[in-house]
Amino acid sequence: MIRKRSLMHRTAVVAAAGTTALVLAACGGSGDDDGSAGHGGHAATASSSAPSSPSASASASAAQGQHNAADVAFAKGMIPHHRQAVEMADLAPGRARSAEVKKLAADIKKAQDPEIRTLSGWLTSWGEDVPAEGAMDHSAHGMGGMMTAEEMTGLENASGTAFDTAFTELMIKHHEGAVEMARTEQADGAHGPAKKMAGEIIDSQSAEIEQMNALLGKG
CATH class of the missing domain: 1.20.5 (Single alpha-helices involved in coiled-coils or other helix-helix interfaces)
Structure with a gap:
C-alpha cells in the first residue's frame, strides 16, 4: 500500500x-x-x-536644398536680370567719361557675376532649367526694370557724358527692380541661402541707387 x-x-x-x-x-x-x-x-x-x-x-530637406516655387522664380528671374546688368557694365570701360561711373560698373560686374553662377547652381541642384542666355534677357523687359533691346542699343551707341547719364538712369531702374524681386524672395522664399542673397542684393543695390542718384545730382 x-x-x-x-x-x-x-x-x-x-x-x-x-x-x-x-x-x-x-x-x-x-x-x-x-x-x-x-x-x-x-x-x-x-x-x-x-x-x-x-x-x-x-x-x-537639407540634402535636397529645401526650396519652394518662390525660390525658383527668384533664381530664374534674377539670372537674366543680373546678366543684363553685367552686359550694361561691360559697356562702361570704353564709353563712360566719369571715373565714378566706370568704378560703379566694375563693382556691379564683380558682385553680380558670382551671383549668377550661384543662382544657376541652385536651379541645377533643384532639377530646374537655367534660363538660356540671349534673347530672353531683352524679352523680359517689364520684369524688374529690365531694359528693352532699343534701350540697350541706345546705350551701346552713347559715349561720354551722354553715356554716363543714360547708364546711371537705366541702372537705377534696373536696381529698383532687383530690390523689389529680392524683397519678394525674402517674404515668400524658403531656401535660406537664397533669402540671404536677397538681403545682400537689397543692401548693396539700395546703396548703389543712392550713389547713382548723387551722381545725377538727385541725392
Missing part, C-alpha cells in the same frame, strides 16, 4: 513537472514571439517612421 502510494506520488510529481515544463515552454515561446514581434515590430516601425521623423525630414 505504501509502495503503491509512493508510486502514485512519483507519477503525480512527474506529471506535474511535465505540465510545468510545457507551461514554461509555452510561456517562453510566447515570450520569444512577443519579444521578436515587439523588437522586430519596433525595429520595423522605427525603420518605416525614420524618414518621417523631424530630424530625418530635416536632413532630407
Whole structure:
C-alpha cells in the first residue's frame, strides 16, 4: 500500500513537472514571439517612421536644398536680370567719361557675376532649367526694370557724358527692380541661402541707387 502510494506520488510529481515544463515552454515561446514581434515590430516601425521623423525630414530637406516655387522664380528671374546688368557694365570701360561711373560698373560686374553662377547652381541642384542666355534677357523687359533691346542699343551707341547719364538712369531702374524681386524672395522664399542673397542684393543695390542718384545730382 505504501509502495503503491509512493508510486502514485512519483507519477503525480512527474506529471506535474511535465505540465510545468510545457507551461514554461509555452510561456517562453510566447515570450520569444512577443519579444521578436515587439523588437522586430519596433525595429520595423522605427525603420518605416525614420524618414518621417523631424530630424530625418530635416536632413532630407537639407540634402535636397529645401526650396519652394518662390525660390525658383527668384533664381530664374534674377539670372537674366543680373546678366543684363553685367552686359550694361561691360559697356562702361570704353564709353563712360566719369571715373565714378566706370568704378560703379566694375563693382556691379564683380558682385553680380558670382551671383549668377550661384543662382544657376541652385536651379541645377533643384532639377530646374537655367534660363538660356540671349534673347530672353531683352524679352523680359517689364520684369524688374529690365531694359528693352532699343534701350540697350541706345546705350551701346552713347559715349561720354551722354553715356554716363543714360547708364546711371537705366541702372537705377534696373536696381529698383532687383530690390523689389529680392524683397519678394525674402517674404515668400524658403531656401535660406537664397533669402540671404536677397538681403545682400537689397543692401548693396539700395546703396548703389543712392550713389547713382548723387551722381545725377538727385541725392
